[in-house]
Amino acid sequence: MTTATQAPRHPAGLAQKLADSGLRSTPQRELVYDVLLNKRDHPTADEVFARVKPELPGISLATVYNCLETLVQCDLVRAVNFERGPTRYCPNLRPHAHFHDEVTGETHDVDLPETLFAKLKSELPPGFDANAVEITFRGKAQSPTN
Amino acid sequence: MTTATQAPRHPAGLAQKLADSGLRSTPQRELVYDVLLNKRDHPTADEVFARVKPELPGISLATVYNCLETLVQCDLVRAVNFERGPTRYCPNLRPHAHFHDEVTGETHDVDLPETLFAKLKSELPPGFDANAVEITFRGKAQSPTN
DNA sequence: GAGCTTCTTTAGAATTATTCTAATTATTGC
DNA sequence: GCAATAATTAGAATAATTCTAAAGAAGCTC
Numbered sequence: 001m002t003t004a005t006q007a008p009r010h011p012a013g014l015a016q017k018l019a020d021s022g023l024r025s026t027p028q029r030e031l032v033y034d035v036l037l038n039k040r041d042h043p044t045a046d047e048v049f050a051r052v053k054p055e056l057p058g059i060s061l062a063t064v065y066n067c068l069e070t071l072v073q074c075d076l077v078r079a080v081n082f083e084r085g086p087t088r089y090c091p092n093l094r095p096h097a098h099f100h101d102e103v104t105g106e107t108h109d110v111d112l113p114e115t116l117f118a119k120l121k122s123e124l125p126p127g128f129d130a131n132a133v134e135i136t137f138r139g140k141a142q143s144p145t146n
Numbered sequence: 147m148t149t150a151t152q153a154p155r156h157p158a159g160l161a162q163k164l165a166d167s168g169l170r171s172t173p174q175r176e177l178v179y180d181v182l183l184n185k186r187d188h189p190t191a192d193e194v195f196a197r198v199k200p201e202l203p204g205i206s207l208a209t210v211y212n213c214l215e216t217l218v219q220c221d222l223v224r225a226v227n228f229e230r231g232p233t234r235y236c237p238n239l240r241p242h243a244h245f246h247d248e249v250t251g252e253t254h255d256v257d258l259p260e261t262l263f264a265k266l267k268s269e270l271p272p273g274f275d276a277n278a279v280e281i282t283f284r285g286k287a288q289s290p291t292n
Numbered sequence: 293g294a295g296c297t298t299c300t301t302t303a304g305a306a307t308t309a310t311t312c313t314a315a316t317t318a319t320t321g322c
Numbered sequence: 323g324c325a326a327t328a329a330t331t332a333g334a335a336t337a338a339t340t341c342t343a344a345a346g347a348a349g350c351t352c
Contacts, residue, residue, distance in 0.1 A: 024319070026329065045309080060331050065310070082280070084225070084233045084339080086309060097266075099274055112269055120243075120281065123258055128245055130285035134228070135266065139276035170299065170348075191338080206302050211339070230310080232338060 017074045031056055032067040036077060036091040042098075042107045044086040080107075082136045097135035108141060163220045177202055178213040182223060182237040188244075188253045190232040226253075228282045243281035254287060 014033050015025040035051040036043070043051070049064045068089055071077040080088045082100055090098075092109050095117050099108045112135070121130050160179050161171040181197040182189070189197070195210045214235055217223040226234045228246055236244075238255050241263050245254045258281070267276050 024328065026318085028330075058331085060333095062311085062332075063330055066330075079230070081227055081229050083227050087230045099270070099276065108274075110270060110274065112266075116266070116269060120258075120262070121283070123262060124245070124256060124283065127288045128254075128256065128283070128285065129287070130245070130283035132284040134280075134282045134284075136280045136282075137267070137270065137274070137276035138278040138280075139274065141275070142273045168299095172300065172347090174301075204302085206304095208303075208340085209301055212301075 014076065017076055018070075021074050023070060023074070027056060028052075028059055028063050029067045029070060031059075032064060033071055033076065033091070036071075036089055040091060040109070042080060042088040042090050044088055046086065048089065082107075097137060099137040099139070099141060101141045102138055103140055106141075110137070160222065163222055164216075167220050169216060169220070173202060174198075174205055174209050175213045175216060177205075178210060179217055179222065179237070182217075182235055186237060186255070188226060188234040188236050190234055192232065194235065228253075241279075243283060245283045245285070245287060247287045248284055249286055252287075256283070 014030060018025050018029065031052050032048060035048055039051070045061070045064050045068055048068065049059070049061050052059055052064060068077065068079075072079050072089075075093070076091065078090045078093070080090050080098065082098065088107065090109070094111065095114060097110045097112050099110045100106075101108065117133050120133050120135075124130060160176060164171050164175065177198050178194060181194055185197070191207070191211055191214055194214065195205070195207050198205055198210060214223065214225075218225050218235075221239070222237065224236045224239070226236050226244065228244065234253065236255070240257065241260060243256045243258050245256050246252075247254065263279050266279050266281075270276060
């Protein structure tokens with residue numbers, strides 16, 4: 001087996017970003033990142049585990065937790081927590097808000113103008129210095145796809 | 147014992163609001179609500195339990211969970227979840243944001259102009275109808291009190 | 293104001309989500 | 323190839339919450 005028989009699935013990111021942090025690229029990390037990219041529905045660790053298992057039957061839940069944590073550390077994925085319940089994971093790195101549909105339970109990414117995030121930060125009272133803002137909407141969405 | 151020997155600690159709310167939902171006012175519910183009002187530091191259920199115990203030594207943790215849930219149902223208290231970890235409780239019902247100090251771990255309420263909340267909702271793409279917005283900042287705060 | 297009904301609390305068991313531990317396996321550098 | 327390091331694994335341990343079944347109030351009815 002020579003090189004380059006199989007193109008990397010992550011256009012140009014994972015292996016490099018991992019290396020930047022002194023970490024290795026492994027099949028488990030690749031695959032976990034893959035399933036996040038391929039279905040961006042903010043899955044829980046359990047759900048990621050279920051999606052990854054068929055392709056890598058030997059993988060353990062602990063490894064899925066490890067990989068997710070690693071990806072979060074490398075700034076490739078964001079951990080999201082609205083309401084009690086398991087942490088969910090989101091590979092969308094652009095600044096965006098989340099819309100939580102109270103009927104279906106689904107979570108949608110919502111792009112908001114950068115200026116709004118800036119505006120929000122500027123509204124903080126003196127003495128408060130924010131480096132991140134999280135915005136979560138709750139309500140009903142008429143599903144755009146069905 | 148005649149009436150009005152002891153003023154109710156909740157200016158005019160708890161018993162009534164509970165009754166509105168067909169629920170009873172109990173010492174446990176009163177006390178849990180009390181500790182939330184008296185120290186507004188977004189305690190966890192465990193912390194509420196610890197604060198309530200000295201006054202009502204027989205109370206159980208399950209009851210604290212029950213009471214908190216009841217108060218949330220009656221719209222007297224908000225449950226707050228940023229980041230994994232136990233749910234925290236907040237008796238501030240005005241629309242406000244939370245500022246999570248990454249150094250101290252403390253959470254501060256931040257009042258923002260109503261117009262901002264409206265503005266945010268108006269920025270949602272068509273088809274999304276939000277009835278609530280939650281905003282969480284993360285960063286450093288120079289404590290205003292020390 | 294005794295008895296019935298309903299609501300509430302309680303202790304402890306059960307469940308869920310996550311982290312830890314120690315052993316095994318893979319990778320890398322020499 | 324071999325040592326050193328990193329990553330994965332299974333299972334135990336922990337933390338947060340919910341459930342369950344029994345016991346304890348509080349209202350109502352007559």
